[in-house]
Amino acid sequence: MGLIILIVTGALMGWLGSIALKIEDGRTILRNVLAGIAGSLVVGIATSGGVFLGAIRAGTLLWATIGAIVMVGLYNVVRERVLR
Numbered sequence: 694m695g696l697i698i699l700i701v702t703g704a705l706m707g708w709l710g711s712i713a714l715k716i717e718d719g720r721t722i723l724r725n726v727l728a729g730i731a732g733s734l735v736v737g738i739a740t741s742g743g744v745f746l747g748a749i750r751a752g753t754l755l756w757a758t759i760g761a762i763v764m765v766g767l768y769n770v771v772r773e774r775v776l777r
Contacts, residue, residue: 695741695749696734699757703733706761714769721772725765732764733757 707729711722737757741749 699737703730703761710765728768729761733761736760
């Protein structure tokens with residue numbers, strides 16, 4: 694169950710990041726969602742001690758949310774530098 698929560702949290706943060714950045718391109722929105730999922734999974738698994746199939750703690754969820762936000766931000770910074 695914890696894995697599903699991490700994936701949903703990452704997808705939600707990626708989607709909200711797309712809204713906040715006013716991105717309307719479908720491919721870029723999908724990439725933001727994938728970046729959010731990746732960030733959430735990496736940080737969530739790291740902070741849960743590798744136990745992500747069972748219950749998830751509030752602290753792990755908070756860190757996973759922060760990881761998703763940071764990953765979406767880094768993705769958009771790199772994307773902007775490449776496009777210039």
